[in-house]
Amino acid sequence: MMMVKKNDLLNRWRENVFFLSLVSMACVFPFSEALVSIFSGILLFQALALRSWFHPSFSDRSWKILLFPVSVYVLYLFGTLFTKDFTFALYxxxxxxxxLVIPLAVFLSPKLPEKKLYFVLWVFVGSVTAASLIIAGRLV
Known part of the structure; x- marks a missing residue:
């Protein structure tokens, strides 16, 4: 009985940490590349640190979904062979x-309820709107 409560608590903790990481990333997405990099690292770190693949919602996923983002990165990697400016290729x-990082982090993290996903979407839309208004204000 105590083990079941502990597992439920850990699973809720995994969901909440993933949710907060995702909301934070949605907030900074339209504002800064550096912050997006930091929060995508946090997103992956939370998935690995909390071992989110042990969440019950993880078992019904197929690894084939990760092939698309990995193939895009492999194309970039393959393209570095045909460039004259190797430092630019590394950049x-x-x-x-x-x-690689964001899809892997989302794949390893637990599934969120629909309401939480809509909240993340609304936060993202709000931050894009705020960024647009800030840029429009600077243009005027």
């Missing part, structure tokens, strides 16, 4: 590493 690889 592009660092810039596009989110094609």
């Amino acid at each position: 592009e690889l660092k810039k596009t590493v989110f094609w």
Whole structure:
């Protein structure tokens, strides 16, 4: 009985940490590339640190879903072979590493209820609107 409560508590903790990480990332997404990199790292770190693949919602996922983002990054990696400016190619690889980090973090994290996903969407829409208004204010 005590073990069941402990597992339920841990699973709720995993969901809440993932939810807060996702909301934080949605807030900063339209504002700063550096913050997006930081929060995508946090997103992956929370999935690995909390071992989110032990969450009950993880078992019904297929690893095939990760093939698309990995294939996009492999194309970037393959493209570095055909460039004259290798330092620029490495810069592009660092810039596009989110094609691996964000999908992997979301894949490893627990599924969120629909209401929480809609909340993340609304936070993202609100932050994009705020960023648009800030830019429009600077133009005027």
